[in-house]
Amino acid sequence: xxxxxxxxxxxxxxxxxxxxxxxxxxxxxxxxxxxxxxxxxxxxxxxxxxxxxxxxxxxxxxxxxxxxxxxxxxxxxxxxxxxxxxxxxxxxxxxxxxxxxxxxxxxxxxxxxxxxxxxxxxxxxxxxxxxxxxxxxxxxxxxxxxxxxxxxxxxxxxxx
Amino acid sequence: xxxxxxxxxxxxxxxxxxxxxxxxxxxxxxxxxxxxxxxxxxxxxxxxxxxxxxxxxxxxxxxxxxxxxxxxxxxxxxxxxxxxxxxxxxxxxxxxxxxxxxxxxxxxxxxxxxxxxxxxxxxxxxxxxxxxxxxxxxxxxxxxxxxxxxxxxxxxxxxxxxxxxxxxxxxxxxxxxxxxxxxxxxxxxxxxxxxxxxxxxxxxxxxxxxxxxxxxxxxxxxxxxxxxxxxxxxxxxxxxxxxxxxxxxxxxxxxxxxxxxxxxxxxxxxxxxxxxxxxxxxxxxxxxxxxxxxx
Numbered sequence: 001x002x003x004x005x006x007x008x009x010x011x012x013x014x015x016x017x018x019x020x021x022x023x024x025x026x027x028x029x030x031x032x033x034x035x036x037x038x039x040x041x042x043x044x045x046x047x048x049x050x051x052x053x054x055x056x057x058x059x060x061x062x063x064x065x066x067x068x069x070x071x072x073x074x075x076x077x078x079x080x081x082x083x084x085x086x087x088x089x090x091x092x093x094x095x096x097x098x099x100x101x102x103x104x105x106x107x108x109x110x111x112x113x114x115x116x117x118x119x120x121x122x123x124x125x126x127x128x129x130x131x132x133x134x135x136x137x138x139x140x141x142x143x144x145x146x147x148x149x150x151x152x153x154x155x156x157x158x159x160x
Numbered sequence: 161x162x163x164x165x166x167x168x169x170x171x172x173x174x175x176x177x178x179x180x181x182x183x184x185x186x187x188x189x190x191x192x193x194x195x196x197x198x199x200x201x202x203x204x205x206x207x208x209x210x211x212x213x214x215x216x217x218x219x220x221x222x223x224x225x226x227x228x229x230x231x232x233x234x235x236x237x238x239x240x241x242x243x244x245x246x247x248x249x250x251x252x253x254x255x256x257x258x259x260x261x262x263x264x265x266x267x268x269x270x271x272x273x274x275x276x277x278x279x280x281x282x283x284x285x286x287x288x289x290x291x292x293x294x295x296x297x298x299x300x301x302x303x304x305x306x307x308x309x310x311x312x313x314x315x316x317x318x319x320x321x322x323x324x325x326x327x328x329x330x331x332x333x334x335x336x337x338x339x340x341x342x343x344x345x346x347x348x349x350x351x352x353x354x355x356x357x358x359x360x361x362x363x364x365x366x367x368x369x370x371x372x373x374x375x376x377x378x379x380x381x382x383x384x385x386x387x388x389x390x391x392x393x394x395x396x397x398x399x400x401x402x403x404x405x406x407x408x409x410x411x412x413x414x415x416x417x418x419x420x421x422x423x424x425x426x427x428x429x430x431x432x433x434x435x436x437x438x439x440x441x442x443x444x445x446x447x448x449x450x451x452x453x454x455x
Contacts, residue, residue, distance in 0.1 A: 004178075004193045004302065007302040007306050009200075009204075010200070010302050013208050014306055015310060018259060021215055024212065024215040024216055025261075026257065026258040026261055027258075029218075032223065032224040033239070035224040036227075039224070
């Protein structure tokens with residue numbers, strides 16, 4: 001049990017081993033362990049980010065679905081409103097057309113009646129002239145006595 | 161008489177294989193420092209080559225991906241050392257964890273040689289012509305002292321580098337002078353100045369006690385373990401086949417083997433524990449040196 005030059009030898013062995021072990025084993029292994037830890041941390045962070053993105057995407061989908069539903073409701077309501085308007089417009093148009101047809105019919109009837117009345121008036125005038133010729137035995141000139149005949153016919157109609 | 165023979169045998173097996181660098185001087189006049197323990201140097205050199213060879217082989221197989229096989233075990237060890245350093249160290253210093261790892265692995269492997277039968281390597285060395293052979297280098301005070309002095313030198317270096325003023329004040333003014341020098345009374349102040357040498361002596365004793373306790377703890381435990389091995393072998397194991405053939409001899413031999421085996425396992429645990437204690441104290445001493453100075 002003595003201290004001698006072995007101490008110096010042991011000191012050299014120990015320090016050499018310390019430096020070489022640090023360079024050859026500790027640093028490369030620690031670097032590898034740190035790289036792995038970093039990779040795992042990044043992986044976990046990416047997984048967290050993925051979950052977050054998934055949740056965000058699901059929320060966005062939910063929001064879009066709600067928006068689409070609201071839009072669809074709006075479209076349906078607008079369509080229903082438009083349909084009601086079209087229906088109303090159609091009814092108004094049909095009513096107007098019907099009234100127009102009725103008015104046209106009435107006018108036609110009125111014109112036809114007028115025409116018939118005129119025709120009748122002329123026939124009555126002719127008949128009246130004939131009758132008057134027979135009664136007075138005198139031939140009346142139609143052009144010459146037209147005014148007289150019309151007044152007679154008018155009176156006859158008014159009387160009728 | 162038997163006890164004298166045994167003690168003589170034990171003393172013989174506690175001899176080192178020494179080589180003197182003063183071969184031309186008579187043995188009695190030689191400087192005891194100018195010699196080297198060949199067995200200690202051989203075993204530590206072998207252990208160092210084993211560790212560095214493993215490190216060289218292992219370096220090319222390190223993978224940053226999923227570790228397998230040996231890398232798992234080495235990573236567990238390095239992770240354990242890293243955790244120990246991280247728990248005890250206030251700041252990051254890139255040399256501390258490798259130092260702790262080297263201390264732990266080196267001491268543990270050196271202690272591991274204690275598992276060899278007590279007289280085995282001595283007999284082998286005798287057969288090969290060597291005068292003696294001590295297989296456990298931690299039994300040689302030179303190794304623990306060399307490691308403890310390395311740690312001590314690092315402690316002093318970091319104390320002087322990180323907080324030189326605080327360290328010098330601590331060296332000169334603690335524990336007595338500081339309070340006395342703060343006094344306004346000139347007599348008390350003078351007393352404080354006079355106590356500076358005493359403080360220096362006390363502080364130096366305190367500082368030197370660190371490497372001393374560090375080295376002697378390891379040396380004492382391992383040396384005592386080896387002596388107990390030799391005692392068990394000397395007292396219980398029989399010397400020749402004639403004694404072994406007798407009932408008492410056979411019982412003694414079996415008991416010797418059992419007790420030796422039990423002590424061997426216990427001593428392996430002691431070796432592991434001592435390696436851990438040396439490592440943790442190294443970290444703690446260096447951690448104290450790195451602690452910020454209190455004002």
